[in-house]
Structure formats: C-alpha cells, structure tokens
Amino acid sequence: MTQRILITGGAGFIGSRLAKLLCEDNDVMVFDNFHPQVHGYTRVEEATGLVGKCRIVRGDVANAEELNSAVRAFNPDLIYHLAAETGTGQSYDEPTRYNLVNVVGTSNLIEAVRAHGSAVRRIVLSSSRAIYGEGAARDAQGRVRNAPPRRIEDMRRGDFDLKDEQGAILAPVPTSETLSAAPASIYASTKLMQEYICTQCVAGTEVEVAILRLQNVYGPGQSLRNPYTGVISIFCQKVEQGEWLDVFEDGQIIRDFVYVDDVVDAFRCCGTSRASPPLPINIGSGTPVSILEMAKSVLSLYGRSPDDHRVTGSFRAGDVRHAVAEIALAREQLGWQPRTGFATGLKHFVEWAKESQVALT
Template sequence: MTQPRAFITGGAGFIGSRLAARLVDQGAEVTVFDSFLPQVHAGNPGNRARLEACGARIVEGDIRDRAAVDNALREAAPDIVYHLAAETGTGQSFDLPARYSEVNVMGTAHLIEAVRSHGPQVRRIVLAGTRAVYGEGAHVDAEGRLVTASARDDDAMASGDFEVRDARGTVLTPVATNADCSVAPASIYASSKLMQEYLLQQAFWGTGVAVGVLRLQNVFGPGQSLNNPYTGVLSIFCRQIQEGATLAIFEDGEITRDFVLVDDVVRAFAMMGSAAEMPGEILDIGSGQTATIRDIAGRLLELFGASRDRLRVTGAFRPGDVRHALADISRARDRLGWTPEVTLDEGLARLVEWSRTTAGTEAEAATARVGA
C-alpha cells in the first residue's frame, strides 16, 4: 500500500496523534476524528500541536454521533481505518457503564455502518484492542500445565490473599499470554473492548475488508496526561512524585505489568498498515517482560532523585484489576516483524525527563479549569 489515505478515530490522543504524525511522515494523507474530551485532552495541548505541525486534517466529532462519523469518513475517503476511539479506565467503567457502552460498542457500530455505506475503498481496519480482555490471563499449575484461572475473590483479597488460583483453590503461576488464551473480561471496560473486536470481525465477513487487532499491554511514555486519573499508572506516579506525595501501592505491591513505550506501539500500528498482507490473527503488543508495581514506583522515585522508601503498600484493591499481565509477543514478531526497540529503563528515563518540563504546565491548566 503506497501513500494511503488513513482515517484515525481517537486520532488526537496519546497514541493516535503520534500515529498520525508517523503516517504523514511516511507519505500518507491522514484525517483524525476525535471528540477532544476534556478529561483526556485538557492541560495536554501537545497532541493537537503535533497534528497541526504534521499537517493532518483534524475533524472534531463524537464517535457516538452517527452522522458525524458518516460525514467525516465520506470526506476522508480512506484506504485504511485505525480505530482507537474508546473510553478507557477499568474503575471508571463500573460507574459509567452506559457511557462506556455507548462509546466503545455503539461507536464501533457507527464506524462499521459508515464504512459499509460510505467507504467502498476501505481495505483495512486496525483496532486498538487491550490485554484486559484476558482477565487474569494465562497460568500454569505446579506440573506446568496450562489451566484456567478463577476470578479472584473479594473476601480473600480483603484478608490480604491476592494470589490467583484455579477452581480447586490451587495457587497458579502466571505465564505470557497470547490470543490462544480464553477471553475472560473482568470489567465493563474490558467487556466493551472485547465487543469491539467481535463487531469488527463479524461485520466484514465475505467482504474485501481485512480486520486486524492489536491487544495492547500498558502503554506509557512522554505525552501521556499527568492529570487524567484514568490514564496510565506511570504518569500518575510521576505527577504525585513531583507533588511530594507518598505513592500508594495497591494490594501487596507485587502486581505485575508489562509496560511498553508508546513509540514502539505506534510502530506496530504503522506496520499493520504497510505490511504486504495484514496479519489476520490477533497480535499481542507489549515488551514481553514484567515488572512489579512496587519496583516500578521505586525506579521512578530514584529517577526523580527521591527515596525509594517514599511509597506505601496499602493492601487496597479495585474491582476488575488483574494480578499479572505479560504479553507473548512472538506472533507480532513472526507475522509482522515487530519487536520493541526501547527498554523499560530507557522508556522510564524519557517519561521522567518529559514530565519534569510538563508538570507545571498541566498543573496550571488544571487550576484554570477549576477556577472556571
């Protein structure tokens, strides 16, 4: 595919704006469609500035507005659609199930209908999926056999037992997860994201439209909002450290996550668009390595010149949170030729350097919003 026209829903966001700039740099004509929700964009003008600097066409609209989606897609006449628009946030989804369903599920349905009605030239759709659809993910028993993990029990966690067990109560060991693992979404957010996959995979059966899904692990990096309470934990920690706060670590501090830098994620999306044949299998995108939240918090404290002791393990837990997350990225390597290029240590250093220069600007913007 040479010099394609690309349409990116959620294209003014943390990942989307970087993807737009990369595609333009590769010679594509790019239209981004974004609602500019204040929770996501307020106090973080860099994303829009990036779009304006690269020359991407910006359309402000809500994915829940069928007419707006129709009009934007018709005018863009894209060859490829990147669907990144979504409500994110495990905890918030429990409080706002209607909003999450309207944006993630109905918004995807609107996009499908727009493509079928007004996008005859569309040949590829790439969805930003999430590892959250796996729930607790892949585990093995003491004999090394893959087994299904049971959802963790609230009463057990309240007593300080955070281990993942099977149906018989046996403690399991986490292993890297790929799309062979059964889906078991543990939150409204995860369920709505899984429905996006189902809708897209079923809507274009028998057509010339290829659908690709990248299930993303914890994406982080410079440019992630420091003030949005439902954004990534690393940017939240950066803000709290600069405010002098003691970091509150959930559960026993041994929650593990697979953190992948946004630049590597953007590269994976771009490769899905430019590959001679887009992979039909679901691909998992992460670093392929894990770190505990306690360790990550300590590393960030050190990078800011603070004591690693400035954290507190609270024992608190949230519904929908999983214990362990680790991507098996072998299919992304084999099918797409993608592997992460930036180590966690280098990515953390970039995040800290950026947040040092950005925290004051975002804080001023947040204060202005409160004053208004």
C-alpha cells in the same frame, strides 16, 4: 504509495504519535472529540502538534452522523480505530457511556464504512490485554489455563495469589493469543465487543480487520490530567505534588509496560503488511515489571527516596494480578519487536513529564 489514513482517537496519546509518524508520507485525517478528561477544557488542536500536518475533525464516534460525514468526505484506504473510553475503574461507574463510545462507536464506524467507505481495505483496531482478565497460568500438572477471577474474601485477607476453583495456587505465565477471552471489567468487555463487531461485520467483504491487543503503554504524550488511566502517569503527578506513592495489594501486581514508540511501530507494521495479519496479535514488551519496582524507579528519577511509598494492601475491582504478553506472534507475523527497554523508556517519560507538568501548572 501515499495512502488516505483515518485515525479515530488520533489526538490521544498513542493516536497522535501514530498520526505524526504517518503524516510524513500519507494523507492523514484525525477524528477525535478532544475528550476533556484526556485533554482539558481549552481548545487543544494546537497542543497536539498536528495542525498543518493532518486534517483534524472534531467529532464523536458515538455520533453516527459525524462519523458518516468524515468517512464520506475522506473515503480512507486504511482506518486505525483508537477512540475509546479507557478507564477500567471508571467503567464500573459509567457503563452506559463506556458502551456508547466503545461499542456503539465501533458499530457506527463499521456502518459508516459500509455506507461511505468504498476505498477502505483494512481496519486496525486498538484492543487491550484487558480482555484476557487474569490471564494465563500454569496448574500443578503443568497445564496452561485461564486463571479464574480472584476471590474478594481472599484479597480482604491479604492473599492476592492466583488460584484455581479448588483453591490450589496457579503460577502466572505470559499470555498468548490462544488463551480464551475472559474480560474482568466493563472496559474489558467493551474492548472484546469491539473485536467481535469489527470481525463479524466485515466477514465476507473485501475489508480486512487487524486487532492489536496492547499491554500497558507508556511514554511521552500520555495524558497527565486523566486520573483514571496510566499508572505511571498517575504516579508522576503524585510525586510532582510531593505526595507519597500508594502501591496496591502487596506491591507485586505485575505489568508489561510497552513504550509508545514501539506500539506506534506495531500499528505501522499492521497497516502496511501485504498479507492480512492474523487475528488477534499481542503487543507488549514481554517483560514483567512489578508496580512496586516501577514506583521506586519513578521516585528515584524525581530525586526522591525510593522508600517514599506505602504498600497499602488495598485492591480495586477489575485490577488483575499478572499481565504479561507472549509476543512471538507479533515477531513472526509483523516482523515487529519492542526496542525500548523499561529503564530507558521510563527515563524518557519522566523527563517529558517534568517539563509538561511545569507547563500544565
């Protein structure tokens, strides 16, 4: 059945891919402020490939009136909420803007739905693995627990391991949804607030909320301009410019890179499932990849020596050591599973990035 689907942030990396898929069978409205940090400063509607396929509204989620008028005019059945400020490091420098867009923007959306969204039956929020902080780890007794934040003094000495409060080493394990939230950055805190706002505001109403906590998403369409987010995309830009790659810590920061089409498929499953999905659901590949390994693969795909990198030993506030998702819940509840392995996905991404960088210059 054709649905009316509103996608905030629908011009972005994940949102535009989702919009392209959904507009084949549905009436889709994209609401996006075309943030210059992501899209550049020229008019970019055409660049999304969505013109003529979707309704495109240029608007800011931080502006309640702009959101109200979009929801009033469209009265969607389903909303995907993806609009956000997304840079972990940048969030420390601009906490007010991050709060305004991510937190107030989400409460604006909920108020717009209450006032003008009588048809809305489900809101799907794009949340983040960042809310787990350092994530799950096993102690010497075999118990799985939240790994506490790492100590700056240890990291200054080049000791990057996860440890408990007494300094005993913890072994990282994939993080499941049952782990308590422990955000370790302003960005992560705003994503957790988004989750709370969505679930608390709709409690007792007919509107359902689904939350997907995404790991590191990568693939064609990721902004090659944004210097604050997307480590693979940042590495591609540096290699393209002939630079060496600086790899932080000892190179053994672990990430779970999940291909954009798999993520889009998870959003599709979440929007179409009959039963309300349980809260929240991890979306990742479930496969650990070190940043060093990824850097060497990117260099090789550009025809450079995999040794054109420096392991710097430096570290950044808010960076966690090990982020890998336990994805059993997504498999069981959404019937979803990742289909694109990292080697294949990275090859697609680098091929696309090479062409796009030519177009950007």
